[in-house]
Each structure stands twice: as C-alpha cells, then as structure tokens.
Amino acid sequence: MSTKNTNEPRQVEHIGFAAGVMTYSIASGLILAGPIAGWIDGSLATGLWWGVLTFPIGIGLAVSTYGWRWEEKRFQAAGIAATAEILAVNRIQDSDEGQGTAELTVRISGPGFDPFDAGCEVPIGGVRPQVGDQRAVMVERSNLTFAIGYGHLFQQH
Structure with missing residues (x-):
C-alpha cells in the first residue's frame, strides 16, 4: 500500500473574520431586500419582485462565505x-x-x-x-x- 497521496492538488480560497462579517452582512441585506422593499412600498408585488431578484444572490453569497470561513478554520488547525x-x-x-x-x-x-x-x-x-x-x-x-x-x-x- 502506497502512502503517497493520490488526490489532485487544489487551491482553496478563504477569508478572515472581518471580511466574513462584512460578506455575511451583505448577504443578509440581499436576503432581506425583498421584504424590506415590500414593507416600505406597502406592496406585496414590490416585495416579491425584489425578493426574487436578490434572495438567491444573498443565499449564494452566504453559502460561499461559510465555505471560505470553514477553509480558513481548517487551515488554522491543520x-x-x-x-x-x-x-x-x-x-x-x-x-x-x-x-x-x-x-x-x-x-x-x-x-x-x-x-x-x-x-x-x-x-x-x-x-x-x-x-x-x-x-x-x-x-x-x-x-x-x-x-x-x-x-x-x-x-x-
């Protein structure tokens, strides 16, 4: 049995704590943009329009940020x-x-x-x-x- 690692080398990206807080804040703002716009305008249609546009982007950014922060913590440990x-x-x-x-x-x-x-x-x-x-x-x-x-x-x- 060989001890040589057979995995392909791969570059990973990660961000520090401050950048993580900033990107989570931006993601939260994108996720909440629809409900806030609907509340301000008083229109369900406005809220839905903005939500359909910004919600998936916010979720994607939050998931990416979680991955970057997880990689950072793993590299700090190992x-x-x-x-x-x-x-x-x-x-x-x-x-x-x-x-x-x-x-x-x-x-x-x-x-x-x-x-x-x-x-x-x-x-x-x-x-x-x-x-x-x-x-x-x-x-x-x-x-x-x-x-x-x-x-x-x-x-x-």
Missing part, C-alpha cells in the same frame, strides 16, 4: 507552512482597479509531504511574479489543498 516556487507564469490579467491576477504553475514543498506541482491564481499588486520566485503557502497535506497569498495564516497565536 495547515502546514510550505514554499511554492514559481515554475511558469501562464497568464497575467491586469485589472482597471489596479489589482490584477496571475495564473501560475508552482512546485510546492514542505515538511511532511512529497513535493507536488499545481496550478494557482494569485493577486498581483506592484510586483509581477517571475519564474523562480518563491511564495509562502499553507498546505493541508491530507488532501493536498493549499492556500497561497494569505499571510495572516502564518501568524502564531
């Missing part, structure tokens, strides 16, 4: 600090807001697991990623999920 070396910069997508993204191929290595190659997407600020650069990552070695670009995970509590 994540291992590792290093990702950039093997290839596949694509850089600039944004008008100044926060673009880069699609990378990286080799992740660290204690307690065999090195593996994976594709990932990272935000880019002022410094564009180059082949050979290294980034700090967190790895959950039981299923080879990893988070890159989340410096708050490395703070010791």
Whole structure:
C-alpha cells in the first residue's frame, strides 16, 4: 500500500473574520431586500419582485462565505507552512482597479509531504511574479489543498 497521496492538488480560497462579517452582512441585506422593499412600498408585488431578484444572490453569497470561513478554520488547525516556487507564469490579467491576477504553475514543498506541482491564481499588486520566485503557502497535506497569498495564516497565536 502506497502512502503517497493520490488526490489532485487544489487551491482553496478563504477569508478572515472581518471580511466574513462584512460578506455575511451583505448577504443578509440581499436576503432581506425583498421584504424590506415590500414593507416600505406597502406592496406585496414590490416585495416579491425584489425578493426574487436578490434572495438567491444573498443565499449564494452566504453559502460561499461559510465555505471560505470553514477553509480558513481548517487551515488554522491543520495547515502546514510550505514554499511554492514559481515554475511558469501562464497568464497575467491586469485589472482597471489596479489589482490584477496571475495564473501560475508552482512546485510546492514542505515538511511532511512529497513535493507536488499545481496550478494557482494569485493577486498581483506592484510586483509581477517571475519564474523562480518563491511564495509562502499553507498546505493541508491530507488532501493536498493549499492556500497561497494569505499571510495572516502564518501568524502564531
């Protein structure tokens, strides 16, 4: 029986507590938009129209936020600090807001697991990623999920 993990590596996203509170608040506002609009207008039709439009979006955002927060807690408990070396910069997508993204191929290595190659997407600020650069990552070695670009995970509590 092989001890090598056969799962495919997968990048996960998660958010911190403050961002979680903010997105849950936005989701709540979207969920309640229909009843509030109907109450303000005094019309059931207005409430239904707004509810049909915003309720599913609010539910989707709440479910996504729950997943992001769950991943964060799991990584806080079981994540291992590792290093990702950039093997290839596949694509850089600039944004008008100044926060673009880069699609990378990286080799992740660290204690307690065999090195593996994976594709990932990272935000880019002022410094564009180059082949050979290294980034700090967190790895959950039981299923080879990893988070890159989340410096708050490395703070010791």
